[in-house]
Amino acid sequence: MKRFFLIISIIIFLVPIPGDCYFQQQVNYRIRVKLLPELNRLEGTESLVYHNLSPDTLSMLYFHLYLNRFREPQVNEKSPEHFGSIEIISATDDAGADLLFQVDHTIMRLKLKQPLAPQDSQKINFRFNTVLPRSVSRLGFHGDHFDVGNWYPVPAVYDWDGWHSDQHLGGEFYQEWGNYRVEISVPVEYVVAASGVLQNPGVLPDSVSIEGLKISYDEASDTTFTTYRFLARKVHDFAWTADPEFILRTEKCGEITLQFLVLPYRLEDWEKQFEVARKAVEFFQKKIGPYPYPVLTVVDGYITAGGIEYPNLVIINDMIYRPRDLSATIVHEIAHQWFYGLLANNQTRYGWMDEGFATFFENRAMEYIFGTEAEYIKSPSGFWGKYFGYWRSLRQEERLDYFYFIRKGKEEPIDRHFDWFQLNPYWPTYTKMNLVIYQLRYLLGDSLFWQGIHSYYQNWRFRHPYPRDLQNIFETVSGQNLDWFFEEWLTTTRHCDYAVKSVKGKWVQEADRRFYDVRIDLRRNQPMVMPLNLRLHLSDGSVRNYRIPLADGRNFIAQPDSGIPAWLFTRPEKQVHLRLPASIKSAEIDPEHWLPDVNPFNNDSKWLPQIHWYWLHRQYLFPRTDAYTATVFPFAFFNDVDGIQFGIRTRGNFIYPDYQHRLRLLFGLRSLRPDAEFWFEHPLYFLDPAVHVIFQSYYSAGRIGSSIWLQLRKTNGRKFVSLTTGVQFRHFQNADYQYWRVSPGNISFLEGILKFGSWQSGFQPFGWEMSGHVESAFLGSDYNYQLWSASGMVRFPFFFSQKFAAVLHAAGNYGELPWQKRTRLGGEKFYDLFQNSYLRTPGILPVQWWREGHVFAPGGGNIRALANDQSLSDTYLAGLQASLTLGNPLNLTLHYVPYVSDVLLSGFSDWAVSSPDLNTFSKLYGEGGVSVSFTRLPFLFSYFDIDQLHLDFPLWTTKNIAGDNGKFKWVIRVDFREFN
Numbered sequence: 001m002k003r004f005f006l007i008i009s010i011i012i013f014l015v016p017i018p019g020d021c022y023f024q025q026q027v028n029y030r031i032r033v034k035l036l037p038e039l040n041r042l043e044g045t046e047s048l049v050y051h052n053l054s055p056d057t058l059s060m061l062y063f064h065l066y067l068n069r070f071r072e073p074q075v076n077e078k079s080p081e082h083f084g085s086i087e088i089i090s091a092t093d094d095a096g097a098d099l100l101f102q103v104d105h106t107i108m109r110l111k112l113k114q115p116l117a118p119q120d121s122q123k124i125n126f127r128f129n130t131v132l133p134r135s136v137s138r139l140g141f142h143g144d145h146f147d148v149g150n151w152y153p154v155p156a157v158y159d160w161d162g163w164h165s166d167q168h169l170g171g172e173f174y175q176e177w178g179n180y181r182v183e184i185s186v187p188v189e190y191v192v193a194a195s196g197v198l199q200n201p202g203v204l205p206d207s208v209s210i211e212g213l214k215i216s217y218d219e220a221s222d223t224t225f226t227t228y229r230f231l232a233r234k235v236h237d238f239a240w241t242a243d244p245e246f247i248l249r250t251e252k253c254g255e256i257t258l259q260f261l262v263l264p265y266r267l268e269d270w271e272k273q274f275e276v277a278r279k280a281v282e283f284f285q286k287k288i289g290p291y292p293y294p295v296l297t298v299v300d301g302y303i304t305a306g307g308i309e310y311p312n313l314v315i316i317n318d319m320i321y322r323p324r325d326l327s328a329t330i331v332h333e334i335a336h337q338w339f340y341g342l343l344a345n346n347q348t349r350y351g352w353m354d355e356g357f358a359t360f361f362e363n364r365a366m367e368y369i370f371g372t373e374a375e376y377i378k379s380p381s382g383f384w385g386k387y388f389g390y391w392r393s394l395r396q397e398e399r400l401d402y403f404y405f406i407r408k409g410k411e412e413p414i415d416r417h418f419d420w421f422q423l424n425p426y427w428p429t430y431t432k433m434n435l436v437i438y439q440l441r442y443l444l445g446d447s448l449f450w451q452g453i454h455s456y457y458q459n460w461r462f463r464h465p466y467p468r469d470l471q472n473i474f475e476t477v478s479g480q481n482l483d484w485f486f487e488e489w490l491t492t493t494r495h496c497d498y499a500v501k502s503v504k505g506k507w508v509q510e511a512d513r514r515f516y517d518v519r520i521d522l523r524r525n526q527p528m529v530m531p532l533n534l535r536l537h538l539s540d541g542s543v544r545n546y547r548i549p550l551a552d553g554r555n556f557i558a559q560p561d562s563g564i565p566a567w568l569f570t571r572p573e574k575q576v577h578l579r580l581p582a583s584i585k586s587a588e589i590d591p592e593h594w595l596p597d598v599n600p601f602n603n604d605s606k607w608l609p610q611i612h613w614y615w616l617h618r619q620y621l622f623p624r625t626d627a628y629t630a631t632v633f634p635f636a637f638f639n640d641v642d643g644i645q646f647g648i649r650t651r652g653n654f655i656y657p658d659y660q661h662r663l664r665l666l667f668g669l670r671s672l673r674p675d676a677e678f679w680f681e682h683p684l685y686f687l688d689p690a691v692h693v694i695f696q697s698y699y700s701a702g703r704i705g706s707s708i709w710l711q712l713r714k715t716n717g718r719k720f721v722s723l724t725t726g727v728q729f730r731h732f733q734n735a736d737y738q739y740w741r742v743s744p745g746n747i748s749f750l751e752g753i754l755k756f757g758s759w760q761s762g763f764q765p766f767g768w769e770m771s772g773h774v775e776s777a778f779l780g781s782d783y784n785y786q787l788w789s790a791s792g793m794v795r796f797p798f799f800f801s802q803k804f805a806a807v808l809h810a811a812g813n814y815g816e817l818p819w820q821k822r823t824r825l826g827g828e829k830f831y832d833l834f835q836n837s838y839l840r841t842p843g844i845l846p847v848q849w850w851r852e853g854h855v856f857a858p859g860g861g862n863i864r865a866l867a868n869d870q871s872l873s874d875t876y877l878a879g880l881q882a883s884l885t886l887g888n889p890l891n892l893t894l895h896y897v898p899y900v901s902d903v904l905l906s907g908f909s910d911w912a913v914s915s916p917d918l919n920t921f922s923k924l925y926g927e928g929g930v931s932v933s934f935t936r937l938p939f940l941f942s943y944f945d946i947d948q949l950h951l952d953f954p955l956w957t958t959k960n961i962a963g964d965n966g967k968f969k970w971v972i973r974v975d976f977r978e979f980n
Contacts (some may be wrong), residue, residue: 024464026051027155027178034185034225035148035242040141042130046152048178051121054158058116061124062158062165063108064175066150069168070133071105084133084140088153094123106168108153126153135302137170138315139239142302145263147315149239149308157346159464164346171418171425172347173237177462180232185225186242193261193297194240195312196232203228208248232312234292234462236344239310241299249274253281259297266300266318273298273323273330276369280331283365287450288338289457296337298330309336309358324375331369332362342461350467351418351425352490356433363394363434377622384939390619398438399625401431402596403655406495409689415467415490435596436489442594443485443531444478452477481554484569488528496595497526499602501573503587505580516583520576522548522567526598529569535591540582545591548574593626600626611652618980620652628654633943633979635666637675639701639843641736642668645675649979657683657692662978675700690714694726701841702734703834718767721756727778730831732820737841739850740830741870743818745782747831751775757793763935764803764885768794777815785815787823798884807881811860814875823873825912825925826866828859836976837945849972856952856971861912864971865927865954865961873914878921883908883931902936908952925961929954947977 028051033044052058070084091099093113101110116122130151135142139149150173157164157174164174184192191208198204203226232238247267251258251274258277262270277298285291293312301315307329308315314333320326335358339345345353374393378385405411405427412421414428414436421428441449452474460469467486475482488494505518522532532548549557551566567574588604590597601609603626610627612619623629630652637645647666653659659682666675677698684691690712697706709726729748757769772790777783791809798804811823820830833839839857842850849855853868861879886905894901909928915921934949941949950973957969 021160022463023054023160025053025155025158025176027176029178029180029182029238031152031180031238032183032185033152035146035187035190037141037144037146037187037190040132040146042132042148042151044126044128044130044152046126046128047123048126048155049121049123050116050155052116052118055118056158057118058158059112061110061112061116061122062156062163063110063153064150064156064165064168064173065103065106065108065153066168066173067130067133068103068106069170070136082133082136083131085131086151086153087129087131089127089129090125092125094125099124104167107156107165109165128153135304137305138303138308140303145241145243145302147239147241147299147301147303147308149237149310149315151239154237157464164348166348166419169419172351174346174348174464175236175344177234177236177344177464180230180235180238182230182232182238182240183227184230184240184242185227187244188224188226189244190226190242191244191246191248191261192228192240192242193246193259193299193313194228194230194232195235195238195310196230197293197295199229199231200227204248208246235311235341237311239313239315241301241313241315251275251278253278254285255294256281256291257295259295260300261297262300263318269321269323269326270300273326276327277330277334279369280334280365283368284335284338284361287361287364288453289342289461291337292342292461296334298334307333309333309340311341312337324370327369328362328366331365332358335359335361335365338457343457344462344464345466346464348418350415352414352429352433353465353467353470355426355429356414356437359430359434360437363398366394379618379621380939382939387616388618388939390614390617390622392622396622396625398431398435399593399596400622400655402435403598403625405431406493406598407655407658407683407685407689409685411493413491413493439489439530439595440474440485444474444480448474448478481552483554484529484552492527494528495526495598496528496530497524497597497599497602498532498589498595499523499525499599500587500589500605503584503605505584507583508579515579515581518578518580518584520578520587522574522576522589524567524572524574525602529567530595532567533590533592533594534564534576535588536578536580537585537587538580538582539585542582544580546576548576601628618651621980623653623655625655628652628659630661635664637666637837637844637944639668639737639841640847641671641702641734641841641843642666642673642675643670645669647675651980657681684710688712701834702732702737703730704733705730718758718760719756720758722754724751724753726751729778729780738830739842739847740820740833742820742830743783745818746780747783747818747821748778748781749775750778764795764805766796766803768792783816783818783821785813785817785821787811787813787817787821789823800887802885802887804885805883808879809881810876810878811873812876819872823860823877824866824870825861825863825873825877825914826853826856826869827862827864828857832859833857836974838974838976845972845974853969854971856973858973861914861925862910863912863925863927863957863961864910864929864952865957865969866925867971873912874916874923876916876918876921877912877914879910879912881908881910886930899934899936899938902934904933904935906931906933923960925958927954927957927961929956942977943979945976945979946974948975949973950975 028049030047031044033042035042050061065086067084067086070082091101091110093099097113099110101108112122133140139147154175157176180196186192245264246261247264249260260274281291295312297313299315300318302318303315306317316329320329336354339357340354347354374391376389377392378389410423412428414433418425455477456470456473471482471486501521501523503520505516508515508517529550531550534546534548536544546564548564549566551557551568553569557566564576586605590603597603612624612627612629614631616633618631620629620631630650633649635647635649645666645668650663652661662679664677677700680695681692683689684693692711694709694711707726707728709724711724713722727750731746732742732744753773755769755771757767759765759767770792774788776786789811791807793807795803795805838844845855856864856867861873861877862881884907886907888901888903888905891901907930911926913921913924930953932951937946952971954969
């Protein structure tokens with residue numbers, strides 16, 4: 001009977017053979033494993049039969065021990081819970097003789113007693129112990145929950161390319177096909193789900209399908225074990241998951257049973273996902289091919305990746321709360337049951353073959369399930385989200401992701417070994433490859449494309465396809481040589497940019513026929529070549545569509561019905577001659593936006609680029625890829641001179657960070673004066689994507705000015721460096737707007753700013769930063785001066801999760817400084833207050849507050865008690881500021897209350913010393929006090945550019961500050977941030 005089963009298994013795997021030289025090995029497993037939850041440990045035995053179906057004789061076998069990636073020194077010694085390993089206790093053959101083996105990190109080499117001849121088999125027995133790490137991207141433990149993958153010794157693949165014994169460095173996997181009989185012993189309270197089919201369903205506790213399943217967080221008094229037995233046929237891996245709190249739900253999709261193992265507190269969130277999963281399986285079976293297994297299990301787990309695929313089993317990150325994101329993750333991982341599960345490519349070397357197709361089919365399935373209509377994102381949430389949200393569509397998101405990716409300037413080819421990517425491998429293998437499949441569909445047309453998908457599935461399911469096999473399928477289906485397509489899209493980083501250069505035409509009379517003779521000049525500005533769609537809008541209202549074939553030099557191109565000859569791939573320019581019944585109003589290429597054209601502004605013959613305008617809705621956060629995206633906002637402000645100001649603000653960009661702009665136009669009802677500001681930023685790609693040009697111009701609050709800067713900003717993880725250089729010009733026009741003393745005339749200067757440091761992410765992040773600033777008068781300035789400043793800042797964790805921060809700074813100046821450029825003891829320079837709309841002129845903040853010193857902007861000596869003091873520092877200034885967060889006492893007793901619970905208390909101490917020269921620093925100023933910070937404010941505050949509000953109370957000052965005025969002091973700080 002066993003021999004009969006072996007013969008049938010081999011026949012199933014070998015027929016039909018999709019290539020004359022193709023072979024694949026087969027491994028049959030019998031594994032018994034016991035989970036020891038308190039030790040995060042597995043104790044197991046494995047008996048496998050390795051069938052050598054290759055034409056080669058093997059004297060060695062190689063095995064993956066994936067979890068050895070988590071052995072020291074890769075694991076931080078301070079985090080032993082992240083340790084993981086597979087320890088081989090013994091390896092024997094079917095006669096019980098010990099086999100010699102060597103372990104090199106994640107690879108084990110095992111020497112056979114006798115060489116394994118072609119068509120022969122070898123039985124090997126292992127005893128092993130596995131230690132699971134705390135939950136990581138694909139597996140691990142979290143409390144009493146276990147997601148168990150890559151947990152046993154598994155043979156490396158041996159195929160026509162030899163052994164694939166890559167060290168596991170955190171990438172993907174590649175394993176042999178086979179059959180699994182697995183027995184998993186767990187404490188009796190645990191529920192287990194796994195690859196394959198449960199053979200003893202009676203082992204499931206009666207309460208597993210009951211929503212009110214009792215949850216106990218105490219250690220179970222019953223320490224007995226129960227055993228789950230699974231059978232998985234024709235798969236290439238086996239994974240499982242265990243949790244005492246799982247609730248089981250099932251759905252039927254034809255003959256397939258969909259099982260959902262969900263944690264109780266997430267059950268309500270998952271209820272709608274059951275139907276999503278069912279429809280996804282339905283869609284994939286229709287578009288790809290049948291799912292040949294009886295069961296598919298979806299698990300709510302604790303992995304840190306979004307999701308992970310194993311044969312017949314997918315595990316989803318428990319922390320995905322947004323319903324649409326949860327749906328997309330589930331659908332993506334189910335798509336992997338076809339692309340990886342059934343079409344088992346080498347994920348380590350050709351990750352794009354499964355991730356790219358899984359991403360493509362995820363998006364197509366999401367459209368099938370939810371429709372092709374754009375999704376409305378309510379950002380912010382609640383009432384305001386109705387007016388300020390934006391629309392997002394999957395098709396648009398695919399293109400946006402690609403354009404964001406290539407704008408980083410660090411693009412790598414898709415076809416690269418997972419471990420050899422220098423940067424993030426997910427951008428090319430997921431994002432770009434998804435778009436490449438979309439281009440293949442555009443190239444071949446829907447009919448041939450879907451025929452190719454079906455043929456790929458039928459020929460290569462239960463096997464190990466290579467890229468050439470995929471290409472051969474589509475070449476056979478289409479009758480075309482596709483070398484050029486796969487070469488340029490997979491092995492290069494070329495981009496696509498076609499342009500309409502000109503459209504010229506005239507009426508021509510020939511005998512009794514009159515027609516409009518037109519010549520359209522097209523140009524390819526980037527090296528990527530593709531067929532091109534052309535659309536003409538005629539003056540009689542009609543529309544004509546044409547296809548310009550690509551002459552790739554490999555395929556015979558018949559004369560198309562349109563009469564437009566093919567565009568030879570070696571020529572960057574193309575002339576199209578047509579005879580039309582009416583004159584042309586406009587011509588456009590790629591009208592349906594199939595191509596990932598990097599510059600849509602040259603895709604038609606119109607003089608002005610297309611702009612998509614929106615009212616309130618912040619569509620620029622998810623911009624259109626076919627044109628510029630901008631939003632108009634109504635706006636109102638106030639100051640004592642202009643009175644109430646009404647007007648608009650606009651904000652927009654192409655694809656961030658390209659062509660960003662902000663514009664504010666207001667009109668004062670009291671002064672009848674306009675108020676205008678314009679800001680623009682764009683990367684200089686010809687230099688480096690990290691180099692931006694920034695331009696600002698304004699006519700506001702009695703000032704006229706403009707500035708231009710070049711800024712370089714580089715980041716590497718937490719580290720960053722920023723260098724900004726530029727020139728500013730400002731003419732002071734009207735003193736009525738100023739509360740502070742100012743010098744009249746023109747100020748023009750060159751400046752350079754250097755910043756570098758390292759910060760963690762999050763609110764008030766830990767880290768450090770150094771900065772320096774130099775400035776010198778420039779052409780057109782009425783004042784000849786130079787100044788400099790330098791500072792260093794550090795913030796680090798303190799006791800009880802609080803944070804301590806310290807800033808050390810120094811400044812100096814020379815020459816004839818205008819008043820507004822001098823360093824102040826009581827805050828920022830008067831000149832720089834202009835950047836904060838609430839501080840550039842009195843009005844919004846009551847004048848009385850200004851007079852009494854209650855308005856403060858950090859900077860200079862930073863002495864808050866001197867906020868109203870117009871006295872300036874001497875030539876040189878040095879200072880030290882320190883602060884310590886104190887939390888919010890209300891959070892000790894109350895549940896979270898919006899805005900109230902986000903109030904933060906902190907203590908501060910500021911010290912400053914100034915001097916006319918570097919030899920004497922005699923004027924010392926100091927203060928100490930507490931701050932109340934409103935770190936989260938209602939949305940309306942952000943609409944009016946207020947990020948946070950702070951109330952500071954200097955409770956103690958040095959005597960040279962207090963003088964005769966010892967009354968209670970307080971100041972308000974307004975953190976200004978442009979509305980986004």
